[in-house]
Amino acid sequence: MKSINRFLLDHGLHIANNPCVSPDFCLDWDALAAKAIGRAAHLLTIYPHSRFETACGTWELFEDETGDCGWRLAPNQRNTSTDSSAGLRDGLKVDDHWIFPATFENLLALKNLVQAHDSSSTIFPLATAELGRRSLGIGARFTTLHWPAVDWAMGALGLGLTANQNSIPRELVYDVDAMLAGRLDTVPFPFIGTSVPEGHQGQSVEGMSHGCVLSKLKTGFHRRKIPWSFNADHQPIGGKFDLREAELVHGCILASYITFDLSPELALTHIPADARGWVSSHVPALLVEKVKTRIATAGLPLDETSFNRLLAYVWPAIEKMKRRDKAYTAAREKMFSTEIGRAYLRELSIDELPGLTAPETTAIMLALCEALEMPVNFVAPAFGFQKNSPYADNAALRVLIEKQWEVCRQFETSIGFHSGSGKSAENYRVMGEVTGGHLEIKTSGRYTYEMGRALSASADAGDRALWLDWHAFTLDLAVDGAFSEDETERKMARCFVTDSLMRSGLSPEPFSSASELRKALKALPPDPDHMFWFEYNFLYVLAAGGRAAKAALGDHSAEGYLQRARFYSISDEGRLLFSKNVAGYIVFLAENTGLAPAHRCAAARASLKNYTSLDMMLNDIPQPSGDDRDRG
Numbered sequence: 001m002k003s004i005n006r007f008l009l010d011h012g013l014h015i016a017n018n019p020c021v022s023p024d025f026c027l028d029w030d031a032l033a034a035k036a037i038g039r040a041a042h043l044l045t046i047y048p049h050s051r052f053e054t055a056c057g058t059w060e061l062f063e064d065e066t067g068d069c070g071w072r073l074a075p076n077q078r079n080t081s082t083d084s085s086a087g088l089r090d091g092l093k094v095d096d097h098w099i100f101p102a103t104f105e106n107l108l109a110l111k112n113l114v115q116a117h118d119s120s121s122t123i124f125p126l127a128t129a130e131l132g133r134r135s136l137g138i139g140a141r142f143t144t145l146h147w148p149a150v151d152w153a154m155g156a157l158g159l160g161l162t163a164n165q166n167s168i169p170r171e172l173v174y175d176v177d178a179m180l181a182g183r184l185d186t187v188p189f190p191f192i193g194t195s196v197p198e199g200h201q202g203q204s205v206e207g208m209s210h211g212c213v214l215s216k217l218k219t220g221f222h223r224r225k226i227p228w229s230f231n232a233d234h235q236p237i238g239g240k241f242d243l244r245e246a247e248l249v250h251g252c253i254l255a256s257y258i259t260f261d262l263s264p265e266l267a268l269t270h271i272p273a274d275a276r277g278w279v280s281s282h283v284p285a286l287l288v289e290k291v292k293t294r295i296a297t298a299g300l301p302l303d304e305t306s307f308n309r310l311l312a313y314v315w316p317a318i319e320k321m322k323r324r325d326k327a328y329t330a331a332r333e334k335m336f337s338t339e340i341g342r343a344y345l346r347e348l349s350i351d352e353l354p355g356l357t358a359p360e361t362t363a364i365m366l367a368l369c370e371a372l373e374m375p376v377n378f379v380a381p382a383f384g385f386q387k388n389s390p391y392a393d394n395a396a397l398r399v400l401i402e403k404q405w406e407v408c409r410q411f412e413t414s415i416g417f418h419s420g421s422g423k424s425a426e427n428y429r430v431m432g433e434v435t436g437g438h439l440e441i442k443t444s445g446r447y448t449y450e451m452g453r454a455l456s457a458s459a460d461a462g463d464r465a466l467w468l469d470w471h472a473f474t475l476d477l478a479v480d481g482a483f484s485e486d487e488t489e490r491k492m493a494r495c496f497v498t499d500s501l502m503r504s505g506l507s508p509e510p511f512s513s514a515s516e517l518r519k520a521l522k523a524l525p526p527d528p529d530h531m532f533w534f535e536y537n538f539l540y541v542l543a544a545g546g547r548a549a550k551a552a553l554g555d556h557s558a559e560g561y562l563q564r565a566r567f568y569s570i571s572d573e574g575r576l577l578f579s580k581n582v583a584g585y586i587v588f589l590a591e592n593t594g595l596a597p598a599h600r601c602a603a604a605r606a607s608l609k610n611y612t613s614l615d616m617m618l619n620d621i622p623q624p625s626g627d628d629r630d631r632g
C-alpha cells in the first residue's frame with residue numbers, strides 16, 4: 001500500500017470526506033474488491049452514465065461508501081482469450097468481467113486505451129485549438145464539490161472551459177511523498193505576516209487530475225463530447241524550483257495546459273550594465289535576428305537599448321522555460337501513445353514582472369517563444385488588476401487591452417487575464433469586445449467566496465455552524481493582524497476591517513484596543529461580503545483544529561485534513577447552493593465576455609433558478625434538456 005493511502009486510512013480519512021489528497025481514488029483495494037466479489041456487492045454504487053468503450057470492452061466506474069472507486073470491464077468476446085488485464089494492474093476476474101482499482105497508474109493506462117479507441121473522447125482533458133483560443137479558467141479549490149457545477153455550466157452553455165485549474169505547488173501538493181516527509185516548502189503571505197506551507201488547499205495535483213476525470217464519468221458529462229482542459233497553473237520556472245523540476249513535471253502529467261511563470265528565475269536575474277555585450281555573448285545571434293525580424297514584420301516598434309535590456313533580463317528564464325517545456329513534452333511522449341493524448345496548451349504569465357506590461361515587452365516575449373518553437377496560446381500581461389476588485393476606469397482599461405491585443409493578434413495569441421475574479425460586468429465586456437473573445441479569465445478565489453455564500457444561506461444546522469466557525473476564524477485573524485508588530489500585516493488587516501465596518505455604516509475607529517475592535521466586529525452579522533472574511537477565508541480549509549493561529553495554517557497532518565473534512569460533509573442543501581453559485585458565476589462570465597450567446601445564458605440562469613435538489617441539477621448534465629437543442 002502506498003504511504004499516502006496508509007496515512008489517510010490510519011487516520012480515518014477517506015476519499016468521501018477527503019478527496020484528491022491521494023493520487024489514487026482507491027485507498028483500500030482489498031476491501032473494495034471483497035465487496036465487489038460479492039460478499040457486500042449491495043454496498044457498491046455503479047455509475048450508469050460512466051459507461052464507455054475501448055478496444056478491449058465496455059467499462060464502468062463503481063464506488064463504495066468510503067469513496068473508493070474501481071473499474072469494471074466487460075471484455076469483448078473476441079478479447080477474452082487474450083490479455084484481459086488490458087494493461088491495467090491488480091485486476092481480478094469476477095464471473096465474466098474484470099475489476100481494477102482506480103489507481104493513478106491505472107488511470108494513465110486507461111487514458112491510452114480510451115484515446116486510441118476514440119479520438120473524439122472527452123473523458124480526459126484536451127488541448128483543442130478552440131480551448132487554446134477562448135476559455136474561462138475555473139479554479140477548483142473544492143474539487144468534487146465543485147466539478148459537477150462546472151460540468152453543468154459547460155453543458156448548459158455548450159462551451160468547453162479550463163474546467164480544472166490551480167497553482168502548483170502553491171495551492172496543490174506537488175508530491176504527496178514530499179508532503180509526508182515534511183519536505184513541503186513555504187509560501188510567503190506578507191498580508192498575514194507569515195509563511196504558510198505550500199499546497200495550502202490540501203489536495204495533490206495527481207489527486208485533482210484523477211478526481212476531475214472521475215467526476216465527469218459519474219455525472220455523464222463526457223457523453224456531451226465537449227472538450228475541456230486542465231491547467232497546471234503558474235508552474236514556477238527557475239530559481240529554487242530547479243531542484244524539483246522532475247517532480248513538478250511528473251505531477252502535471254495529465255494537465256493539458258501548462259502556465260509558465262518565469263518570476264522565480266527573474267527574481268534572481270540582474271540586468272548587466274552592458275546588456276548589449278551580454279546579449280551578443282549569451283544569446284544565439286541567429287535567434288536575436290529572428291526575433292527582431294518577427295517584430296519588424298508585425299509592424300511593431302523596437303528600441304535597441306530596451307530590447308537588449310529586456311533580453312538580458314529574461315534570457316536565463318526563457319532558457320529554463322525551454323528546458324522545462326521539453327521535459328513536459330518528453331514525459332507525455334513516454335507516457336501516452338496518441339497525439340491527442342500528448343498535446344498540451346501553453347500560457348506565458350508575465351503579469352508577475354514589475355509594473356504594467358509594455359506592449360513591446362509582450363511582443364518580444366511572444367517572438368522569443370515562437371522562435372524557440374514553444375508558441376504560447378495565451379499570454380498574461382499585467383493590467384494592474386487587484387484580485388476581487390473591479391477595474392474602476394473602463395475607458396482606460398479598454399486602451400490598455402487594445403494596445404496588448406494589437407500585439408497578441410499578430411502572434412495569434414489570446415490574452416490571459418490573471419487575478420480575473422470579481423471584476424465588473426463592464427470590465428468583462430471590455431475584455432471580450434477588444435479581443436473578440438480571444439481570451440481566458442482566470443478565476444479561483446471567487447469559488448471559495450461562493451462556498452461561504454452557500455453555507456451562510458443554508459438552513460442546515462451543520463452548514464450554519466461551519467459558516468459561523470469559518471467567519472469567526474477570519475475575525476480572529478483580522479483582530480490579531482490589526483494589532484500585529486508586523487507593519488504590512490497590521491496595515492492590511494486594518495484596511496480589511498475598516499472596509500467591513502464602513503460597509504455596515506459604522507465608523508472605523510475602534511483601533512484603541514484589540515478587545516474594542518473584536519467587540520465592534522462581533523456586533524456585525526457574519527457576512528461573506530466582509531472583506532476580512534474574503535481575504536483570509538482560504539486559510540481555514542487546512543487550519544489544524546480550525547485554529548486562527550499562524551502555526552496552525554496549511555497543516556498537512558491528520559489534524560489539518562480532519563478540518564478539511566468538514567467541507568466535504570456539508571448538507572445536500574449546502575452542495576446545491578454552492579453548485580448553483582459556481583454555475584451562476586460561470587454563466588455571468590461567459591455572457592459578459594461574449595463566450596456564450598445571451599439567450600443560452602438566459603436559459604441557463606432560468607434552469608438554475610428552478611432546481612430544488614442537487615440531483616435535479618446533476619440529471620441535466622449528461623443529456624441536453626429542451627433548452628439546449630439549438631446548440632451549434
Ligand SMILES: [Zn+2]
Nearest residue numbers: 349351380418
Ligand atoms: Zn500570472
